[in-house]
Amino acid sequence: DTGVSQNPRHKITKRGQNVTFRCDPISEHNRLYWYRQTLGQGPEFLTYFQNEAQLEKSRLLSDRFSAERPKGSFSTLEIQRTEQGDSAMYLCASSFRTDFYNEQFFGPGTRLTVL
Amino acid sequence: AQSVSQHNHHVILSEAASLELGCNYSYGGTVNLFWYVQYPGQHLQLLLKYFSGDPLVKGIKGFEAEFIKSKFSFNLRKPSVQWSDTAEYFCAVTGSYSGGGADGLTFGKGTHLIIQP
Numbered sequence: 001d002t003g004v005s006q007n008p009r010h011k012i013t014k015r016g017q018n019v020t021f022r023c024d025p026i027s028e029h030n031r032l033y034w035y036r037q038t039l040g041q042g043p044e045f046l047t048y049f050q051n052e053a054q055l056e057k058s059r060l061l062s063d064r065f066s067a068e069r070p071k072g073s074f075s076t077l078e079i080q081r082t083e084q085g086d087s088a089m090y091l092c093a094s095s096f097r098t099d100f101y102n103e104q105f106f107g108p109g110t111r112l113t114v115l
Numbered sequence: 116a117q118s119v120s121q122h123n124h125h126v127i128l129s130e131a132a133s134l135e136l137g138c139n140y141s142y143g144g145t146v147n148l149f150w151y152v153q154y155p156g157q158h159l160q161l162l163l164k165y166f167s168g169d170p171l172v173k174g175i176k177g178f179e180a181e182f183i184k185s186k187f188s189f190n191l192r193k194p195s196v197q198w199s200d201t202a203e204y205f206c207a208v209t210g211s212y213s214g215g216g217a218d219g220l221t222f223g224k225g226t227h228l229i230i231q232p
Contacts, residue, residue: 033219042119042205043159045219056218091159097218101166102147102209104220106159 004107025094035091117142121223136191138206153203
């Protein structure tokens, strides 16, 4: 399968714990995006990378959230001191960005439940 | 800031009925427009996209959408729906040009479509 993959698919944690998610993009894609989706809502943009550089962060991304893409391939999203409000589906997408189009391909997501 | 508005949050249709889901966007520059679909238990899949050229775009599974620039709209249509079209549909927009800012997709809240057999 050459699509975007995410691990784990489900994560249950207790409030206050740290969690880390991984995203492996489509191999030739230069951009990688993180989104969050809560029940009944569309995905909300969190941050994106071009290669290893983090170019934009949404105001939704609090100081407890950090994302990395150390070698321009896979990316990790860490949430420190989780809160119940962090419970959501975390989606990763990748694209090969040109000056004219930006078609993003989504992974299956990691569903986080904070107890 | 860009925004997307989907007018219908829940739509129930019978099989073979025609479908039109409304989408309006707000964005100051040239846009890329998308419709994504999320079938129950599955991840987001691209239905169709508009980058430039012919404003009537055709996607998978018989769906099409029309970009009307003057109305900032990108409505999704299908002439005859099937039970298997039951899903959540999201309209999304992003800026057309590379560069800083506005590169993430902005999604609408989605339309939950139920097709009754």
